[in-house]
Amino acid sequence: MHLFTLKDINFLYMEENEMDFLQIALVLALLVILAIPMGRYIASVFSLEETKLDKIFGGVEKVIYKLSGIQQTDMKWKQYAKALLLSNLVMFGLGYIIVRLQHILPGNPSDIGAMEPLLAFNTIASFLTNTNLQHYSGESGLSYLSQMMVIIFLMFTTPATGIALCMAVIRGITGQKSIGNFYVDLVRAHTRILIPLAILVALFLVGQGVPQTMKPTVTATTVEGVEQQIARGPVASFVSIKHLGTNGGGFFGVNSSHPFENPTPLSNVVEMLSMFLIPASLPFTFGWMSRKRKQGIILFTAMGIMFLGFLSLAYFSEANGNPALERIGLSQDNGSMEGKEVRFGIAGSALFTTVTTAATTGSVNNMHDTLTPLGGLVPLAQMMLNCVFGGDGVGTVNILMYSILAVFIAGLMVGRTPEFLGRKIEPKEMKLIAITILIHPLIILAPSAIALATNMGTSAISNPGFHGISQVVYEFASSAANNGSGFEGLGDNTPFWNISTGLVMLFGRYFSMIAMLAVAGSLFSKKQVPETIGTFRTDNSTFLVILLATVLIVGALTFFPVLVLGPVAEWLRIR
Amino acid sequence: MMDLVSIALVGFSFALFFGFMKFCANVIDDKGSGNS
Numbered sequence: 001m002h003l004f005t006l007k008d009i010n011f012l013y014m015e016e017n018e019m020d021f022l023q024i025a026l027v028l029a030l031l032v033i034l035a036i037p038m039g040r041y042i043a044s045v046f047s048l049e050e051t052k053l054d055k056i057f058g059g060v061e062k063v064i065y066k067l068s069g070i071q072q073t074d075m076k077w078k079q080y081a082k083a084l085l086l087s088n089l090v091m092f093g094l095g096y097i098i099v100r101l102q103h104i105l106p107g108n109p110s111d112i113g114a115m116e117p118l119l120a121f122n123t124i125a126s127f128l129t130n131t132n133l134q135h136y137s138g139e140s141g142l143s144y145l146s147q148m149m150v151i152i153f154l155m156f157t158t159p160a161t162g163i164a165l166c167m168a169v170i171r172g173i174t175g176q177k178s179i180g181n182f183y184v185d186l187v188r189a190h191t192r193i194l195i196p197l198a199i200l201v202a203l204f205l206v207g208q209g210v211p212q213t214m215k216p217t218v219t220a221t222t223v224e225g226v227e228q229q230i231a232r233g234p235v236a237s238f239v240s241i242k243h244l245g246t247n248g249g250g251f252f253g254v255n256s257s258h259p260f261e262n263p264t265p266l267s268n269v270v271e272m273l274s275m276f277l278i279p280a281s282l283p284f285t286f287g288w289m290s291r292k293r294k295q296g297i298i299l300f301t302a303m304g305i306m307f308l309g310f311l312s313l314a315y316f317s318e319a320n321g322n323p324a325l326e327r328i329g330l331s332q333d334n335g336s337m338e339g340k341e342v343r344f345g346i347a348g349s350a351l352f353t354t355v356t357t358a359a360t361t362g363s364v365n366n367m368h369d370t371l372t373p374l375g376g377l378v379p380l381a382q383m384m385l386n387c388v389f390g391g392d393g394v395g396t397v398n399i400l401m402y403s404i405l406a407v408f409i410a411g412l413m414v415g416r417t418p419e420f421l422g423r424k425i426e427p428k429e430m431k432l433i434a435i436t437i438l439i440h441p442l443i444i445l446a447p448s449a450i451a452l453a454t455n456m457g458t459s460a461i462s463n464p465g466f467h468g469i470s471q472v473v474y475e476f477a478s479s480a481a482n483n484g485s486g487f488e489g490l491g492d493n494t495p496f497w498n499i500s501t502g503l504v505m506l507f508g509r510y511f512s513m514i515a516m517l518a519v520a521g522s523l524f525s526k527k528q529v530p531e532t533i534g535t536f537r538t539d540n541s542t543f544l545v546i547l548l549a550t551v552l553i554v555g556a557l558t559f560f561p562v563l564v565l566g567p568v569a570e571w572l573r574i575r
Numbered sequence: 576m577m578d579l580v581s582i583a584l585v586g587f588s589f590a591l592f593f594g595f596m597k598f599c600a601n602v603i604d605d606k607g608s609g610n611s
Contacts, residue, residue, distance in 0.1 A: 008603045082598050096581065117577035121584055314606035325595050428603045499584065511595060 002170060017319065020347035024311070026173060026350060027269055031276050039284025039296070045192045046167040046185065046289075057191050064187050074178035077521025080168050081199025081514050083182035084161060088128055088510075091157060095124040095150040099142065107145025109216035115141065122498035127151055128533040129509035130158035130391055132242075132362050132484035133475075133501060135493040140253075144214060144233055151249065152238055156198075159245030159278070160189035162393030165513050166282055169397050174421055175528055179521065193278070194244060201240035201274050208267040211260055212236040220315040235260055243274035248362025248484040256352070256365040257341050267569040268348050268365060275361040280388040282396040289423060294539040299399050303548045306388045307358050310378045315350040317375040324574040339370030350375070358383040360391040362484025369463075369471070371487040373571035376487070377563060380474055383481035384559045385551060391482055394509075397516050399547075401433055404519070407538060416536050422528040429519045436515040441558040443504045444476045448562070451476075456496035462489040466573065470566035475501060480508035485494030497571050 044051050065072065075083065099115040102108055116124065126133045127150070136142070143153065164185035171179050198213040206212050211232040216228045231252060237249045239261050247254075256262040259348055262271060283303065287296020317339075319334025343353070349366040356363050357379035368379060382388045387398035407424050411418030418425040451457025451472045461468035474487035480500040486492070492501070529535075537543060 070578060078596065078600060082593075085589060085592055085596070089585075092585055096585075100578070117581050121581035125585070431602050432599055499580075503584065506585075507591075510588075510592045514592060514596050515599055516595075518603055522603040 023347045038281035042285040043288035062485045064089040068266040070183040077517045080182045081517045094128050094554045098150050102143040102146045108143035109538040112143045118498040125502040125505050127154040129505040131482040131483050131505045132247045137253035143406040155241045155245050159392035163189040166393035169520040172524040198241045202236045205236040208268045212234040229358050243271050246359050256363045275359045278392045279359045279395045303389045311354040314354050314375050316380040317372045318350045330388040339367030358388040360483040369487045373567045377567035383477040383483050385555045386481045402551050406547045436512045441512050443507050444480045447500050448473045448476050460491040466570035475484040479504040
């Protein structure tokens with residue numbers, strides 16, 4: 001006989017949605033607590049001065065520099081951009097050769113065949129650009145050697161490239177000693193940030209039950225007497241960098257909804273924190289490096305407000321359930337649980353979806369195709385804006401780009417010379433920023449229009465109508481934002497999809513990188529104008545509102561029509 | 576054959592990126608900015 005139940009202890013008992021709010025609040029509070037010191041740490045890693053960290057990591061780095069012949073000299077922006085492009089081109093070549101020859105290379109105990117050429121192009125473009133869009137299933141499409149030498153390798157180098165870019169842009173905008181050296185930044189991002197963090201997270205995941213083995217798949221006999229192949233492998237090391245590097249590609253086809261990738265609610269929390277940690281830290285890094293900490297806080301707050309808005313929409317849409325299912329008698333009391341893991345529930349799924357598309361990771365723990373229409377609008381909109389924290393390095397660069405645009409617009413409106421951190425913003429910088437802002441919608445909307453107008457695209461749609469439009473637009477938005485998550489339900493392993501999304505991923509990554517390096521180089525060469533009473537301040541709440549309005553208005557003007565044709569129309573139809 | 580298509584696609588893309596870099600340098604009238 002029970003004397004009392006948990007319901008009787010009022011302070012312990014909570015309604016389900018209260019538990020959800022507590023869970024979300026705890027994760028976000030933990031994120032802020034971790035991001036502030038992490039931002040300070042990253043600033044010290046990429047400081048061009050000698051630091052105490054050199055004593056710990058300096059020895060290893062010196063060996064790497066010596067073996068690879070890296071000269072630690074300062075680069076101009078063009079040298080930096082060339083080094084970035086050439087090193088990425090070489091990585092593409094190596095990766096492509098390995099996946100094409102994996103059937104005759106060692107490390108293939110499951111005898112997986114060579115990857116088909118256009119699928120290999122798409123796969124390497126995807127992992128090279130930090131997208132990790134997968135038109136193959138990880139456990140059956142790649143050998144262990146390919147997983148480790150290509151996929152995990154690129155999962156380290158591409159976030160490191162993004163972080164290096166971010167540091168170069170910050171140094172240029174804030175007028176440090178120089179833009180820096182790409183190779184030194186790339187090495188430091190590995191040795192001082194990604195590798196130590198990846199080891200810690202991988203060990204934690206092993207503790208939660210994630211496999212880490214080189215043994216082949218297991219053949220098990222089910223209770224019905226049927227033989228079943230259970231895939232396994234070096235999963236923990238893969239999943240840790242998958243999130244820390246905002247990569248997103250799964251070891252298994254179903255990604256982080258697979259119990260071997262994400263076995264417990266605790267692993268779910270750590271995976272979300274892992275993918276958000278570096279993108280959320282970099283605004284603070286910017287504050288430290290510019291010696292204007294308030295400026296960093298403003299950028300973080302702007303991204304945080306957008307994130308909370310999208311998270312609320314995703315959570316309440318999913319928690320309210322699907323009205324179409326309710327009408328046919330399926331209870332929606334627990335929310336829209338179609339396509340979700342029971343162990344994560346609505347809160348763990350909605351938060352994961354919002355985080356993974358804000359940080360452009362692309363890892364998923366639920367089926368995005370089965371999100372409610374407005375729940376599905378959230379990942380789409382975040383990928384379209386591409387600056388709600390964003391991927392490692394590139395998200396902060398994007399919000400800096402919008403900050404410069406906001407300063408320019410506000411300066412014109414009030415009749416003051418636009419300045420950002422004491423450097424005049426002129427038409428030449430604005431031309432490059434305008435091109436960068438226009439390329440993103442162009443490479444989403446133009447191929448979506450082609451796909452929807454031709455049989456090459458429409459034949460892949462599994463759910464015609466408004467939802468089919470969302471499926472197509474999502475695929476290109478995910479590629480352009482270098483996110484990599486899929487709405488799924490799209491038959492995308494065809495020459496059309498492999499070529500089109502492969503090119504969109506490459507264009508989405510490198511055009512903006514080059515343009516922002518050029519802007520940083522241009523601002524670097526300018527003399528700093530002393531701050532006066534007439535200077536338009538960019539570290540106060542007024543600027544915060546202007547920045548938010550700039551991002552949201554530009555985003556709405558560009559993408560609202562297609563959102564109306566897809567998720568909004570679907571929502572109006574089923575509600 | 577399809578390998579050649581893949582090589583052409585990536586070659587075309589990176590040629591565009593290097594071309595875009597030159598374009599950016601022209602836009603900002605670059606004369607060696609970015610270094611101390």
